[in-house]
Amino acid sequence: xxxxxxxxxxxxIAVVLIGIWHVATTVPIGGVKLLPPFFFSTPYDVGARIVKxxxxxxxxxxxxxxxxxxxxxxxxxxxxGVMIGFWFARQQLVAAIFxxxxxxxxxxxxxxxxxxxxxxxxxxxWSKVALGFTLVFFVVFFNVYQGVKEVSPTVxxxxxxxxxxxxxxxxxxxxxxxxxxxxxSLHTSVGFAVVGAVVGEYLGSAAGLGYLIQQAEGVFxxxxxxxxxxxxxxxxxxxxxxxxxxEKRLLVWRxxxxxxxx
Amino acid sequence: MxxxxxxxxxAVSLDAVTVxxxxxxxxxxxxxxxxxxSVAAGEFVAIVGPTGCGKSTxxxxxAGLLRPAEGSVRIxxxxxxxxxxxxxxxxxxxxxxxxxxxxxxxxxxxxxxGVASAEARKNALAWLTRVGLGNFAGRYPHMLSGGQRKRVxxxxxxxxxxxxxxxxxxxxxxxxxTRQIMGNLLLELWTADRKAVLFVTHxxxxxxxxxxxxxxxxxGPNAKIIGDWRVPLARPRDISEIRLEKEFHDLHREIWxxxxxxxxxxxxxxxxxxxxx
Numbered sequence: 001x002x003x004x005x006x007x008x009x010x011x012x013i014a015v016v017l018i019g020i021w022h023v024a025t026t027v028p029i030g031g032v033k034l035l036p037p038f039f040f041s042t043p044y045d046v047g048a049r050i051v052k053x054x055x056x057x058x059x060x061x062x063x064x065x066x067x068x069x070x071x072x073x074x075x076x077x078x079x080x081g082v083m084i085g086f087w088f089a090r091q092q093l094v095a096a097i098f099x100x101x102x103x104x105x106x107x108x109x110x111x112x113x114x115x116x117x118x119x120x121x122x123x124x125x126w127s128k129v130a131l132g133f134t135l136v137f138f139v140v141f142f143n144v145y146q147g148v149k150e151v152s153p154t155v156x157x158x159x160x161x162x163x164x165x166x167x168x169x170x171x172x173x174x175x176x177x178x179x180x181x182x183x184x185s186l187h188t189s190v191g192f193a194v195v196g197a198v199v200g201e202y203l204g205s206a207a208g209l210g211y212l213i214q215q216a217e218g219v220f221x222x223x224x225x226x227x228x229x230x231x232x233x234x235x236x237x238x239x240x241x242x243x244x245x246x247e248k249r250l251l252v253w254r255x256x257x258x259x260x261x262x
Numbered sequence: 263m264x265x266x267x268x269x270x271x272x273a274v275s276l277d278a279v280t281v282x283x284x285x286x287x288x289x290x291x292x293x294x295x296x297x298x299x300s301v302a303a304g305e306f307v308a309i310v311g312p313t314g315c316g317k318s319t320x321x322x323x324x325a326g327l328l329r330p331a332e333g334s335v336r337i338x339x340x341x342x343x344x345x346x347x348x349x350x351x352x353x354x355x356x357x358x359x360x361x362x363x364x365x366x367x368x369x370x371x372x373x374x375x376g377v378a379s380a381e382a383r384k385n386a387l388a389w390l391t392r393v394g395l396g397n398f399a400g401r402y403p404h405m406l407s408g409g410q411r412k413r414v415x416x417x418x419x420x421x422x423x424x425x426x427x428x429x430x431x432x433x434x435x436x437x438x439x440t441r442q443i444m445g446n447l448l449l450e451l452w453t454a455d456r457k458a459v460l461f462v463t464h465x466x467x468x469x470x471x472x473x474x475x476x477x478x479x480x481x482g483p484n485a486k487i488i489g490d491w492r493v494p495l496a497r498p499r500d501i502s503e504i505r506l507e508k509e510f511h512d513l514h515r516e517i518w519x520x521x522x523x524x525x526x527x528x529x530x531x532x533x534x535x536x537x538x539x
Binding site: 165 | 327349360362403404
């Protein structure tokens, strides 16, 4: 299937779904609308709402806030995850001591932390960054830890035989291996950064996409909720495209999935 | 006195080397028992034995990657205490750095030793050209075929100009034709600059075609060296042609008569172990 054909089919799915939505909410069948517009809104209303946001320019500030929170959570979480993952993988004793705590913290549902972060850090962006951080950190941490631990013993032996010192091993073997594992989890960790930001906003804030959706829900403004969700979805897709581009550049040395020679 | 001077002339000499591993259930598994082996400077020695007999173990001992439980290892007369700095090691499995291009993989040896990057790369390109991969410098390992990866590995090891070359079934995973081509390439490079070579293989034909001496190991555990033949074939050799000569066949038959029993023993042990587990 070529790219254009694939894109056409993907668009077709959207058109069909929106078509069904439109018919079910506007055309009465036997006197009743299948989906009452009060609960489901209509595609037209939702579209009009998005256009209104864009024309009035109110949406940009919310998008900017959510983007800023996501980026900060991703960057801080990744840096901490890489450093601590690296440290734990190289120091087995440290890893063993902290192991139960890491597992405990990772098992904790992050939503319960949101009120505490709001309490500690206020309703501004930092409580959302903190929530995103707790999600991103563990994804990156586990991947980097794994990446350092699972360096091929043959590659390691080869590096030693080529005369590498411990420092050179770190630079040429452990580090690239850890980073490659981190990059391979890029989609997950970036996604989590956005989730952390939006959930944080939803639970208490004065700006951002999560705030927008929460406000609309508060007044039973279903069109506003759907409009917010659609903007969020497009936002996530755009970020994902960006991540794929970055990934393609950084992991050129990786065999594509299904590459027979790999 | 004579023995001592002879030892000095040897690139590698293993003296009554025993290698043992502690295993999971608390016991000790003796892989190799009292092995004596020497490789003279510039000599090409092949070790042949059944699968799992500890050939690679001996190689790792010579590389300094493994410490023997007993016995001594001398490299050019000096006792080996850490990694063997004189040795280049070509591994059986893929050992290239997957995140480096072919050129970077070859250049890393000199760079590690402190050679300036530009010069190391120039030299690396020259080596890639010598192994026939001058046009593949920018490729990553996964973009190369198995044979090409072995060529990069060969260049990676040889660019450091080691005095001793240790090879662990380096052409094992390759198809028959590629193995012959790689064998000829190896001989060509070796002829240009004779290093001491210790070449492990399970393929007796390959061993005879390449080596000056063929050493046979018994089936493990407690593998021992049970035979040592000099290969009288003239050099330069062509691997694919030499297999047709009568001398080759005679030697092959002679060594095989010894090796066959060990291969069967090794096979019986591995199937027994398989049935038990």
